[in-house]
Amino acid sequence: MIYVIGIGPGGIKYFTAEAVEAIHDCEFIAGYEKYIKLVQKYFPDKKFMSYSMRQELERCKDVLNIALDQKINIGLISGGDPDIYGMASPILELAKNFKELEIKIIPGLTAANTAAAILGAPLSNDFAVISLSDLLTSWDVIEKRIKAACEGDFVICFYNPGSNTRRENFKRACEIMLIHKNKNTPAGIVKNISREGQEFKITTLDEIKNYEPKMNETIIIGNSFSYIHDDKFITPRGYKI
Amino acid sequence: MIYVIGIGPGGIKYFTAEAVEAIHDCEFIAGYEKYIKLVQKYFPDKKFMSYSMRQELERCKDVLNIALDQKINIGLISGGDPDIYGMASPILELAKNFKELEIKIIPGLTAANTAAAILGAPLSNDFAVISLSDLLTSWDVIEKRIKAACEGDFVICFYNPGSNTRRENFKRACEIMLIHKNKNTPAGIVKNISREGQEFKITTLDEIKNYEPKMNETIIIGNSFSYIHDDKFITPRGYKI
Numbered sequence: 001m002i003y004v005i006g007i008g009p010g011g012i013k014y015f016t017a018e019a020v021e022a023i024h025d026c027e028f029i030a031g032y033e034k035y036i037k038l039v040q041k042y043f044p045d046k047k048f049m050s051y052s053m054r055q056e057l058e059r060c061k062d063v064l065n066i067a068l069d070q071k072i073n074i075g076l077i078s079g080g081d082p083d084i085y086g087m088a089s090p091i092l093e094l095a096k097n098f099k100e101l102e103i104k105i106i107p108g109l110t111a112a113n114t115a116a117a118i119l120g121a122p123l124s125n126d127f128a129v130i131s132l133s134d135l136l137t138s139w140d141v142i143e144k145r146i147k148a149a150c151e152g153d154f155v156i157c158f159y160n161p162g163s164n165t166r167r168e169n170f171k172r173a174c175e176i177m178l179i180h181k182n183k184n185t186p187a188g189i190v191k192n193i194s195r196e197g198q199e200f201k202i203t204t205l206d207e208i209k210n211y212e213p214k215m216n217e218t219i220i221i222g223n224s225f226s227y228i229h230d231d232k233f234i235t236p237r238g239y240k241i
Numbered sequence: 242m243i244y245v246i247g248i249g250p251g252g253i254k255y256f257t258a259e260a261v262e263a264i265h266d267c268e269f270i271a272g273y274e275k276y277i278k279l280v281q282k283y284f285p286d287k288k289f290m291s292y293s294m295r296q297e298l299e300r301c302k303d304v305l306n307i308a309l310d311q312k313i314n315i316g317l318i319s320g321g322d323p324d325i326y327g328m329a330s331p332i333l334e335l336a337k338n339f340k341e342l343e344i345k346i347i348p349g350l351t352a353a354n355t356a357a358a359i360l361g362a363p364l365s366n367d368f369a370v371i372s373l374s375d376l377l378t379s380w381d382v383i384e385k386r387i388k389a390a391c392e393g394d395f396v397i398c399f400y401n402p403g404s405n406t407r408r409e410n411f412k413r414a415c416e417i418m419l420i421h422k423n424k425n426t427p428a429g430i431v432k433n434i435s436r437e438g439q440e441f442k443i444t445t446l447d448e449i450k451n452y453e454p455k456m457n458e459t460i461i462i463g464n465s466f467s468y469i470h471d472d473k474f475i476t477p478r479g480y481k482i
Contacts, residue, residue, distance in 0.1 A: 006354075013259040016350065021254065057480055083357035089365030089478040096470060105358035107350050109257065113247075116324035117346035124330030125378065126386050128369045128395060136479030137366065145367050145393040152389025153382070154369060229337060237330040238377030239298055 002067050003075045004082045006108020011194035012042055014109050022106050030063050031077030060091040064098045081110035085131055085159055112157045115190040115218040118200050120232030122188055122220045123155055132169045133160035146173050150180030155235055156221045162213035174209035186222040188233045202233050243308050244316045245323045247349020252435035253283055255350050263347050271304050272318030301332040305339045322351035326372055353398045356431040356459040359441050361473030363429055363461045364396055373410045374401035387414050391421030396476055397462045403454035415450035427463040429474045443474050
């Protein structure tokens with residue numbers, strides 16, 4: 001059995017009981033070095049395989065081959081939720097040539113869940129989740145989605161809003177949003193969720209447009225009903241309060 | 242302190258360590274009767290207050306008043322994630338008149354996380370989350386969002402796709418999607434996640450259009466790259482496999 005284990009944003013408090021149980025059930029645990037270091041701390045008796053960033057396909061292939069050869073339970077760690085920009089899709093795509101292997105996806109808290117909890121209630125109506133990284137999706141498609149999400153008056157939750165080599169995407173996203181959304185629309189930034197240096201800021205679309213987001217940040221922009229009250233970013237569900 | 246505690250879809254295995262800790266830290270736990278029954282099973286020593294469906298505002302007001310009067314820790318249970326069609330928004334909206342109270346949102350797995358894990362990797366690119374209940378959002382707005390989500394080629398995850406009194410909304414949603422999305426677009430239904438009677442079905446948009454969804458179901462419709470392979474619903478992340 002291969003478990004693709006969502007561990008949430010990083011802290012052990014965000015692990016589900018199912019994720020803990022799956023880790024216990026594995027002989028080997030593979031994953032990105034930063035997550036492996038975290039899991040190792042709490043499960044020191046397991047065997048681990050650490051990988052650098054961007055070796056996602058290599059990780060998946062190794063896990064599939066070892067599970068097939070050694071017939072043991074292996075865990076593939078995925079930060080956040082494996083299904084949301086995580087390891088579920090690449091391993092299931094590669095698994096087509098490994099028909100006899102069973103793969104179980106263990107869901108985890110994704111940044112949308114945890115960033116929203118820190119900001120208040122920003123996602124409490126229909127929302128769109130968009131990654132601003134154009135490594136795996138073309139920028140044309142990303143722009144089309146930002147525009148469509150604005151036209152639908154969705155709250156928008158941005159993953160991968162920026163990096164050292166990718167500074168323009170968020171700025172361009174704000175320019176598109178400012179065509180459709182009011183400049184006072186609430187905007188929230190959450191950094192390093194559940195890790196050292198966790199912080200958040202609640203501001204407006206107009207203020208955030210000059211911001212240069214880095215890795216490990218999640219940015220949420222409200223819909224036309226969202227508002228800021230006492231350091232909380234609130235999107236009404238629609239109750240008559 | 243008021244904790245708004247996301248407990249995920251229902252089974253204890255989906256509770257995070259943080260949710261368990263918060264429940265331990267409370268004297269009173271309030272919530273919808275179905276969730277209270279579940280929590281009571283695992284934390285029999287607590288005091289509980291059960292509410293019927295649709296008494297969301299009453300629950301919030303009671304919790305705020307008791308926390309203010311008695312100065313104790315109270316937990317308000319929210320199925321799934323409090324931020325995603327849950328209790329975070331109504332309680333923060335009502336809390337404006339209770340400035341001295343501290344409210345902490347504890348995130349939980351929402352149906353998008355857990356339904357996706359059961360179906361495979363349907364959400365593994367940008368996606369939109371839309372509730373088809375027109376109790377709190379007007380149907381015009383919902384239709385506009387379905388159309389916009391199609392124009393952005395988002396994967397769409399539908400919450401509250403139907404009920405005994407609301408049979409036409411999902412049919413109408415499919416009609417709109419069939420204008421924009423290929424009729425062979427993968428579609429997945431998940432029922433009763435983590436509860437008795439859990440089941441799932443993977444089919445196509447064309448097949449699902451005559452389906453009458455009930456409560457406790459989550460329906461995911463793919464983007465133009467999604468495909469079905471060996472009973473898995475996969476949306477590619479974009480890796481060159």
